[in-house]
Amino acid sequence: MKLALAIGRKEFLGIVKTPMFFSLMSVCSLMWSYNFIRSLLLFAGRSMNNMTEAVSGYEYNIHYAVFAGHLDFVNFILVVLIPALTMKLVAEEKKKETLGLLLTSPVTSAEITVGKFIGGYFSGLVVLLISLMFPGLALFLGDFPIGPLASSYIGLLLVTGLYTAVGLFFSSLTESPIVAVILGVCANIVFWNLGKELQQMSSEWMVKVFEQISLGVHFTHFLKGGVALSSIVYLLSLTALFVYFAERVIESSRWR
Amino acid sequence: MITVKNLSKNYGERVAIENLNFEVKKGEVVGFLGPNGAGKSTTMKIVTGMLAASSGQVLVDGLDTFDHPLETKKKIGFLPEFPPLYEDMVVEDYLVYVAKLARVPEKNIAENVYMALEATSLLAVRGRYIPHLSKGFRQRVGISQALVSQPDILILDEPTVGLDPKQVSQIRELLLSFKGKYTVVLSTHILSEVQATCDRAIIIDQGRIIAEDSIENLQKNIMGKQQVFIKVLRNQDQVVADLKKMDLNMSVNKTADQIIVELPSGKEDLEQISSKIVQLNAGLVEFHVRSQMDLEQVFLQLTSKENPS
Ligand SMILES: Nc1ncnc2c1ncn2[C@@H]1O[C@H](COP(=O)(O)OP(=O)(O)OP(=O)(O)O)[C@@H](O)[C@H]1O
């Protein structure tokens, strides 16, 4: 485990200490501030107009009117950004032939994979932390119950883990970081939209199954303030599954 | 220290190495010699656990590398064909990371890194970014990476490839300084390297071992021979018969127009042969001695025997 952490630390610094990461984070902050401030102002204007109504469901209103939009946007960015952060984790090592160092060191493939996952995940956490600045600031200025916001971030923590695992898996499949990004983004989008179309046309039980599979459905629960054990278990197992796949691929590179 | 038993590896249909058997004893410096594509790198990758063998077994210190990967990898420092350097790291940080991967205890890491930097004369560039280093220095970082865990065994795949002559001789000196401290296996297709640094050579071609001996023996048995090409105008058969009768350790063959004698190096035997022919009054017109094949010729001879193309 200590070794996995050492690998994780190296990978984390390798992702975060780059000009690319800084510029991506600046672009994200810019987009998020624009979107956040715009919806905040809109919301402020609307609650001025109907004061009476706003008092009763105040906390929900700001959550839905401002935070939910922001959180959806954050999630959308993560879908695209996390594969870009994780693209090099294994692909680059294959291309530059540095994977051999890991494979000939007294390290197990599991330690390598978990280490790389940790590195990728922590860089995702940096993104989440930046995204938290905006609702954090709003909370600092006004006094809202933080329940739904907290549950949403639990959801974001979980999906970030999943995106990282998926990104890591695709990075392990190829020598090309670009291919890894494209496959990772596609996979995330598929996970996200699974069932959306099918819900209309399939039978009752199919709808049920796809509701359980689709990320969108689970994430919406979190956005609404619910922390369902089933969602947590589902997202964690899916994450573990992809980390496991990545481990298998890394191990199999000995068996060419 | 290293025992390789019936080792084979196929890449799909392509056979890279076939039924290799050899042993490396503790403290030995062994040269793994062969032309391009002979299977040197493949063998080394299997011994270090980077690749799995198709069949056969590798024992390191009596432990099977397949059943005990962690224990055996701990004992080996490996410089692959392409040094595995991270382009976004400083030399010293890189070595610290490699030491961690090699499970060097936390308290020894600084010391080991210093030792590895010192051994490869890298102390002056320890703070530099790896991509800013010249090829020779990168190669040295590769070697110091193999040293940093203070392993018992060093496996170096073409440690001097692509370096200028000065750097080559520096690396060779470094290799010589390893004698007695490490068990070393180094691969190369340069013979002088083996002559300069190794106790023993394993010559491999097309995935098979075609010769294996100490440098001394190789020189004595194969290289220590000289060939004499003799042309006479008359009585060629008589000359051949008489030469064969002489009590010398040599082989005599004749072709249409010349006699080829192969015998151990030395001038006395040559004198006896020449005076014999002159005695016979056979009309000696040519007496051409090709002395001592060097390792280069042996190598060419050995590796072209099996491979007519
Ligand atoms: N990844 C691979 N896939 C398919 N064939 C391979 C692979 N790696 C090596 N080979 C083949 O295996 C054989 C042995 O290759 P190897 O790299 O071990 O040779 P080598 O002795 O190290 O040669 P060189 O002196 O050129 O480094 C060659 O015929 C090579 O083409």
Ligand SMILES: [Mg+2]
């Ligand atoms: Mg090679």
